[in-house]
Amino acid sequence: xxxxxxxxxxxxxxxxxxxxxxxxxxxxxxxxxxxxxxxxxxxxxxxxxxxxxxxxxxxxxxxxxxxxxxxxxxxxxxxxxxxxxxxxxxxxxxxxxxxxxxxxxxxxxxxxxxxxxxxxxxxxxxxxxxxxxxxxxxxxxxxxxxxxxxxxxxxxxxxxxxxxxxxxxxxxxxxxxxxxxxxxxxxxxxxxxxxxxxxxxxxxxxxxxxxxxxxxxxxxxxxxxxxxxxxxxxxxxxxxxxxxxxxxxxxxxxxxxxxxxxxxxxxxxxxxxxxxxxxxxxxxxxxxxxxxxxxxxxxxxxxxxxxxxxxxxxxxxxxxxxxxxxxxxxxxxxxxxxxxxxxxxxxxxxxxxxxxxxxxxxxxxxxxxxxxxxxxxxxxxxxxxxxxxxxxxxxxxxxxxxxxxxxxxxxxxxxxxxxxxxxxxxxxxxxxxxxxxxxxxxxxxxxxxxxxxxxxxxxxxxxxxxxxxxxxxxxxxxxxxxxxxxxxxxxxxxxxxxxxxxxxxxxxxxxxxxxxxxxxxxxxxxxxxxxxxxxxxxxxxxxxxxxxxxxxxxxxxxxxxxxxxxxxxxxxxxxxxxxxxxxxxxxxxxxxxxxxxxxxxxxxxxxxxxxxxxxxxxxxxxxxxxxxxxxxxxxxxxxxxxxxxxxxxxxxxxxxxxxxxxxxxxxxxxxxxxxxxxxxxxxxxxxxxxxxxxxxxxxxxxxxxxxxxxxxxxxxxxxxxxxxxxxxxxxxxxxxxxxxxxxxxxxxxxxxxxxxxxxxxxxxxxxxxxxxxxxxxxx
Amino acid sequence: xxxxxxxxxxxxxxxxxxxxxxxxxxxxxxxxxxxxxxxxxxxxxxxxxxxxxxxxxxxxxxxxxxxxxxxxxxxxxxxxxxxxxxxxxxxxxxxxxxxxxxxxxxxxxxxxxxxxxxxxxxxxxxxxxxxxxxxxxxxxxxxxxxxxxxxxxxxxx
Ligand code: FES
Ligand code: FES
Numbered sequence: 001x002x003x004x005x006x007x008x009x010x011x012x013x014x015x016x017x018x019x020x021x022x023x024x025x026x027x028x029x030x031x032x033x034x035x036x037x038x039x040x041x042x043x044x045x046x047x048x049x050x051x052x053x054x055x056x057x058x059x060x061x062x063x064x065x066x067x068x069x070x071x072x073x074x075x076x077x078x079x080x081x082x083x084x085x086x087x088x089x090x091x092x093x094x095x096x097x098x099x100x101x102x103x104x105x106x107x108x109x110x111x112x113x114x115x116x117x118x119x120x121x122x123x124x125x126x127x128x129x130x131x132x133x134x135x136x137x138x139x140x141x142x143x144x145x146x147x148x149x150x151x152x153x154x155x156x157x158x159x160x161x162x163x164x165x166x167x168x169x170x171x172x173x174x175x176x177x178x179x180x181x182x183x184x185x186x187x188x189x190x191x192x193x194x195x196x197x198x199x200x201x202x203x204x205x206x207x208x209x210x211x212x213x214x215x216x217x218x219x220x221x222x223x224x225x226x227x228x229x230x231x232x233x234x235x236x237x238x239x240x241x242x243x244x245x246x247x248x249x250x251x252x253x254x255x256x257x258x259x260x261x262x263x264x265x266x267x268x269x270x271x272x273x274x275x276x277x278x279x280x281x282x283x284x285x286x287x288x289x290x291x292x293x294x295x296x297x298x299x300x301x302x303x304x305x306x307x308x309x310x311x312x313x314x315x316x317x318x319x320x321x322x323x324x325x326x327x328x329x330x331x332x333x334x335x336x337x338x339x340x341x342x343x344x345x346x347x348x349x350x351x352x353x354x355x356x357x358x359x360x361x362x363x364x365x366x367x368x369x370x371x372x373x374x375x376x377x378x379x380x381x382x383x384x385x386x387x388x389x390x391x392x393x394x395x396x397x398x399x400x401x402x403x404x405x406x407x408x409x410x411x412x413x414x415x416x417x418x419x420x421x422x423x424x425x426x427x428x429x430x431x432x433x434x435x436x437x438x439x440x441x442x443x444x445x446x447x448x449x450x451x452x453x454x455x456x457x458x459x460x461x462x463x464x465x466x467x468x469x470x471x472x473x474x475x476x477x478x479x480x481x482x483x484x485x486x487x488x489x490x491x492x493x494x495x496x497x498x499x500x501x502x503x504x505x506x507x508x509x510x511x512x513x514x515x516x517x518x519x520x521x522x523x524x525x526x527x528x529x530x531x532x533x534x535x536x537x538x539x540x541x542x543x544x545x546x547x548x549x550x551x552x553x554x555x556x557x558x559x560x561x562x563x564x565x566x567x568x569x570x571x572x573x574x575x576x577x578x579x580x581x582x583x584x585x586x587x588x589x590x591x592x593x594x595x596x597x598x599x600x601x602x603x604x605x606x607x608x609x610x611x612x613x614x615x616x617x618x619x620x621x622x623x624x625x626x627x628x629x630x631x632x633x634x635x636x637x638x639x640x641x642x643x644x645x646x647x648x649x650x651x652x653x654x655x656x657x658x659x660x661x662x663x664x665x666x667x668x669x670x671x672x673x674x675x676x677x678x679x680x681x682x683x684x685x686x687x688x689x690x691x692x693x694x695x696x697x698x699x700x701x702x703x704x705x706x707x708x709x710x711x712x713x714x715x716x717x718x719x720x721x722x723x724x725x726x727x728x729x730x731x732x733x734x735x736x737x738x739x740x741x742x743x744x745x746x747x748x749x750x751x752x753x754x755x756x757x758x759x760x761x762x763x764x765x766x767x768x769x770x771x772x773x774x775x776x777x778x779x
Numbered sequence: 780x781x782x783x784x785x786x787x788x789x790x791x792x793x794x795x796x797x798x799x800x801x802x803x804x805x806x807x808x809x810x811x812x813x814x815x816x817x818x819x820x821x822x823x824x825x826x827x828x829x830x831x832x833x834x835x836x837x838x839x840x841x842x843x844x845x846x847x848x849x850x851x852x853x854x855x856x857x858x859x860x861x862x863x864x865x866x867x868x869x870x871x872x873x874x875x876x877x878x879x880x881x882x883x884x885x886x887x888x889x890x891x892x893x894x895x896x897x898x899x900x901x902x903x904x905x906x907x908x909x910x911x912x913x914x915x916x917x918x919x920x921x922x923x924x925x926x927x928x929x930x931x932x933x934x935x936x
Binding site: 011012014015016018019020021022023024025027028030198199200201202203251252253254256285286287495496497498661662664665666668669671672673675695696697701702703704705707709710 | 807808812813814815816817818819820821823824826853854855858859860863867870871872874876877878879880881882883886904905906908909911912913914915916917918919920921922
């Protein structure tokens with residue numbers, strides 16, 4: 001077995017520098033002569049700007065410039081625009097207000113950028129920002145998701161009085177109506193999915209440079225898609241060819257979807273750098289991050305299940321209201337939760353389904369993908385509804401799941417909301433998880449907890465998610481140099497997933513290259529020809545497949561060179577273990593020798609195109625469907641409302657596992673983020689639209705002592721849709737963790753009669769739920 | 780601006796600093812030791828942990844002038860490429876880092892913890908990490924690494 005090949009738990013190659021403080025994160029980068037930018041943000045949820053007076057700020061010590069929205073407009077800079085073809089309920093085109101880098105006359109959420117101050121030092125820029133005098137005329141605001149679309153809500157935009165930006169429909173409405181008409185029982189529930197912040201430990205930053213000689217911009221920033229950031233800045237903001245800009249991302253201290261695309265600070269630092277002829281650096285502070293960043297999730301779903309007399313599911317309908325926030329700065333703000341709602345039928349055979357997603361505007365920071373980006377929402381809704389259905393019908397939730405699960409022999413399966421599940425063995429996942437969690441022993445454990453005055457609950461949640469979209473291709477290039485060492489260039493962008501390691505493993509598997517001979521490069525648009533970046537659990541699947549194909553080309557070309565070197569026909573040359581061998585003989589040359597020869601014309605066939613560098617741009621033909629089963633066990637203290645997760649098991653099927661060690665890391669990390677959302681995290685706006693959870697003092701973050709051990713097991717069913725058989729792993733842990741933890745809490749609360757509770761299950765909310773039921777029962 | 784004399788990773792540094800300069804900014808900006816990170820502005824995250832006279836401290840919570848005359852060790856001062864510190868090695872082996880941003884602070888905290896509790900159990904480790912946030916790992920592998928690192932750090936008898 002290959003030491004570094006596919007399937008090996010290889011410790012990461014990138015760790016050596018990260019462990020020694022030698023990573024290069026965004027704020028670690030400094031340039032000679034750099035200046036510092038500070039963004040002045042709106043303190044109001046909604047207000048008209050009557051006047052802005054920047055005179056005192058401009059005159060303050062060290063200040064180089066103070067820019068406002070009028071300056072931005074006067075310089076003729078553009079704005080990105082959403083491109084997805086969406087409609088409003090009446091069929092008219094969607095309402096998708098673009099976002100300027102700095103507002104001109106209206107602020108629409110707390111944090112909306114109003115002015116950009118640049119000074120010699122950060123302290124001077126901050127001091128000057130406080131001297132800007134703005135006269136605001138506050139207006140009514142709406143931040144609540146369900147309220148935004150209700151009649152009488154204050155419009156965020158005058159041009160869109162009902163706050164409805166667009167709707168998305170999936171499935172077959174009339175067939176679903178018909179199914180419900182035939183249903184023997186129907187169960188309907190409403191669930192709230194809270195707004196959260198990604199809270200990567202490294203806050204965002206941007207360092208802009210303009211080279212007057214080359215007339216060229218360079219943006220250093222921590223983003224997930226360097227090439228797409230460049231494309232958007234060039235095509236919509238600066239209106240220049242992409243060759244006139246370089247975007248570089250170094251090490252990224254976490255991103256989770258929310259460092260996705262183009263943020264206004266990217267435009268600001270580049271624009272200011274050109275005007276001032278100095279590098280301009282902006283670093284977000286933690287207490288600014290919740291104001292400045294896109295948020296995750298935030299939707300309210302009404303979901304209804306129809307069953308026949310045998311408790312078989314016959315239909316599912318869903319209306320989800322998704323909170324878009326104040327702007328549609330790009331298509332990113334249209335993705336959640338509608339794009340991924342197709343898995344709302346879960347792993348169950350539901351013949352008809354219909355989903356309607358209404359995207360509403362509100363006076364809040366725009367929402368965008370955050371780990372799962374609609375996938376956890378879909379599974380949360382269906383898995384909670386199944387538990388509530390079982391409770392209402394007084395049937396075993398496990399038995400109800402089993403009865404309705406899509407069996408492995410029904411694969412491939414076209415679900416009623418348009419998703420094509422190519423493979424998977426959901427029942428096997430569930431059986432494995434139940435065994436690992438000792439599900440059968442739960443009643444005894446519950447009894448023990450009860451004896452101690454505690455409430456114990458268990459849940460089983462099956463997850464499935466759409467990954468690695470065929471809409472985006474990905475790029476890989478393998479470049480040999482004359483010494484036989486290699487540069488591997490990738491269009492994906494690592495943010496902690498361990499790309500350097502998994503990609504070197506794939507390369508090792510195909511070409512036998514020693515990882516020590518391979519230099520890994522990503523995140524630089526001048527070095528990497530193309531890339532779509534890292535999102536949606538796609539990097540291993542799509543990027544890894546691109547490596548695979550580029551490696552094939554290396555072998556093909558190498559075969560011809562080796563044939564010449566070994567004086568044999570190329571067709572007689574076999575490649576294995578890093579060597580080209582004349583079939584049936586022991587005459588061979590190594591790939592390194594072939595690479596060296598590739599640069600020497602005398603060692604090549606006459607007229608042969610020398611060198612050894614190959615690239616591939618791979619697009620999958622279909623989405624993949626990673627899936628898995630989560631079993632969660634919690635203990636609730638009825639006296640305090642405290643919830644403790646006491647056992648957690650997941651069996652995942654992410655297809656071929658490249659590196660079990662890093663896969664488990666991804667899975668556990670994803671579950672941890674789901675746990676944070678279910679038990680404590682939440683972005684809160686108060687009734688006036690003020691953001692009240694801006695710092696780590698107010699935004700509860702999960703710490704080491706809230707976790708217990710998470711057991712991760714794999715049941716891989718490799719897909720045939722790509723050469724690796726991989727399905728994607730980045731979001732898998734998160735997707736099922738939301739319903740599994742919440743359902744376990746609800747199961748624990750069953751004996752005390754709590755039937756209805758939304759996330760987050762904080763001790764306060766759990767305690768109040770217990771109390772209010774007790775009061776109703778006159779206790 | 781006052782002068783401070785601080786020994787950082789064994790090297791004596793004499794610098795003038797503004798009174799309001801935090802130790803973390805002194806390390807990152809004046810000494811260009813960027814391995815110590817800033818993850819928050821309310822002393823909650825622990826990305827900035829260094830050792831001051833052998834004890835772990837949040838370098839965002841003290842001023843550079845307060846560190847005058849002390850000995851500071853940062854992540855750059857422990858372990859080399861060839862020979863990682865046992866705690867760094869444990870983090871590597873146990874895959875206790877993903878993005879690596881919290882890692883320097885975690886390791887500096889972990890070394891201090893291991894010195895104070897060489898027989899630490901899981902509960903102690905989890906409790907002792909109260910001031911260190913990680914968003915990537917769910918702490919599971921960090922806890923495992925610290926337990927293993929603490930064993931590896933025990934003086935050989
Ligand atoms: S930077 Fe967060 S605790 Fe010091
Ligand atoms: S490894 Fe990313 S924050 Fe800890």
